[in-house]
Amino acid sequence: MAEIQLSLSVLLPILLLLYFLKLLWSRRHYPPGPLAFPIIGGLWRIAFEKGLDGTTPIKAAKQYGNVFTFWLGNFPMVILSGFDAVKEGLVDHSEELLDRRATPFFEKITQGKGVGFASGHAWKQQRRLSQMALAKLGVGKKTMEDRIEDEAQQLVEIFASEKGKPFDPALIITNSVSNVATSLIFGYRWSIEDPTFKKLVKSIEYILSYGLTIFALLYELFPSIMDHLPGPHKKAFESAEVLLSLSKEELRKHKEQEPTQEPRDFIDYFLLEMEKEKNKNDPTSALDEENLIHSIYDIHFAGLETTTTVMKWAVLILANRPDVQDKIIKKIEDVVGSSNICYDDHKKMPYTHAVVHEIQRYRYPIIMGVSRKTTTDVHMRGYIIPKGTFIAPNIRSALIDDEYWETPNKFNPNHFLDKDGNFVARKEFLGFSTGPRSCLGENVARMELFIFLTRLLRVFRFQPPPGVKEFTEEPARGITLPPRPYKVCAIPRNS
Structure with missing residues (x-):
């Protein structure tokens, strides 16, 4: 018996070593990256970094190069870092990286459906329809601007109701931004007290906070096992179902309404196009x-x-910088005086336009760009990335690439201004991604940000509450990178 135990104690480590070497050999064609162990892959790196945040993949790129592989268990994820690598992937190899791939958690939620996560013909058809629907509903036109101006006015009124006292602007901002979307999709808006709206916000917040927890990582490693176990992942799926149930309920209501040949919202437009497709028998x-x-x-x-x-x-950023606020107000007074501000005025307000872009660059809102999947073997930077590989473009890294930005980690509107103070559109600015799968709502978002900010700044001066010298600009951790919760004072300028 002792001899058998001795043989096993010698043989087992040898077998494990041989298995590990075989694993390394099978992965030799992938770009380098953190050492990947059996079962856990490269997750030790996250533990070593004491969690995952926006800096983790950037630090890894400095060590392994701007195209590196991170193994999530046995699941390879090739990360593109820096402007050149991201552009090469999303533009130069746009056709090879056109498909979408989700991790097991999001795959279960999305099922490869919808304009965000579909691939191939299904995605192309839905993308084209969505673009036509948004154009039909006034995106990029005065009708869309009127909707945004209405929400901006609501935003001003609610801020004013706080009478200069410290308040948390998060839910108020969320309500106004949400109403721009719901007016397009559903044809109506929510009040800030609407229980459905509050339930929706809580569901989204839970999904995003869950996304980088240990339970989230365990689900990505062992989805078939975790599906049978209790834990926060169950609540995350329930939260996703809240959003899907809302979509289903709105679809039901629209189908019960009298048919219309003139779409009132996105759902109407999609249903009309569905009917046309049925007649084609495609x-x-x-x-x-x-x-x-x-x-x-x-x-x-x-x-x-x-x-x-x-x-x-x-x-938050403007509350920390009263000088930037003053400069924006001076430009508004010089250009429009007491007249209403419209979106076209951004062409005459280069400094304000630069500030909006710099806010997006300086604090990009998500940890990385949305994932892609290679449709064929891709030859890139000396590597052959196999067909079907998960590709993660790190948009944030492109926006703080020190080869292109003078002060990448500092807020600096001059990044978007020439020596004469004229606005400069930078190819390195990927705030809405780039390539065929760039942000569908870019035009709406640009208009919202400019109108909301100029309307608010015209009425209020933002500043930290008494006793707070300056807000921290370190983001919270999550799939998105919002500021840590804060309360601000919106001081009426006429006071």
Whole structure:
């Protein structure tokens, strides 16, 4: 018996070593990255960094290069870092990186449906329809601007009701941004006290806070096991179902309404196009109710969270910089005087336009860009990235790439101004991603940010509460990177 135990104690480590070497050999074609162990992959690196935040992949890129592989268990994820690598992937290899791939958690939620997570013909058809629907509903036109101006006025009125006292602007901002989206998708808006709106916000907040927990990582490693176990992942799926149920309920209501030939909102437009597709008897059509439900989810979730996060940062960043606020107000007075501000005025306000861009660059709202999947083997920077590989473009790294930005880690509106003070559109600014799958709501978001900020700054001076010298600009940890909770004073300028 002792001899058997001795043999096993010698043989087992040898077998484990051989297995590990075989594993390394099978992964030799992938770009380098943190050492990947069996089962856990490169997750030890996250533990070593004491958690995952926006700096983790940037630090890894400095060590392994701007194209590196992070193994999530046995699941390879190739991360593109820095402007050149991100552009090469999303633009130069746009066709090879056109498809979407989700981790097991988001795959279960999205099922590869909707405009955000579909691939191939299904995605192309829905993307084209969504672009036409948004154009039809006034995106980029005066009708859209009127909707945003209405929400900006609501925002001003609620801020004014605080009478200069410290208050948390998060829910107020979320409500205004959400209403721009719901007016497009559903044809109506929510009050800030609406229970459905509050439930929606809590659901989104839970999903985002869950995303970087140990339970989230365990689910990505062992989804089939975790599906049978209790834990926060169950609540995360319930939270996602809240959003999907809202989409289903709105679809039901629209189908019960009298048919219309003139769409009132996104759901109307999609249903009209669905009817046309039925008449064509096209078996490849992706225009069905399941894709509509998930498209509503995608457009609302993505547009709400990113624009809301940027606006929260905008108020905080400007409260820390009264000189920037004063300069913006001076430009507004010089250009429009007491007249109403419209979106076209951004062309005559280069400094204000630069500040909006710099807020997005300085505090990009998500930890990385949304993932892609290689549709074929991709030859990139000396590596052959196999077909079907998960690609994660680190947009944030491109926005703080020290090869292109003078002061990458400091707030500096001069990044977008020439020596004469004229606005400069920078190719390195990927605030809305780039390539064929760039942000669908870019035009809406640009208009929202400019109108909301100029309307607020015209009425209020933002400043920290008494006793607070300056707000921290370190983001909270999560899938998105919002500011840590804060209370601000909106002091009426006429006082």
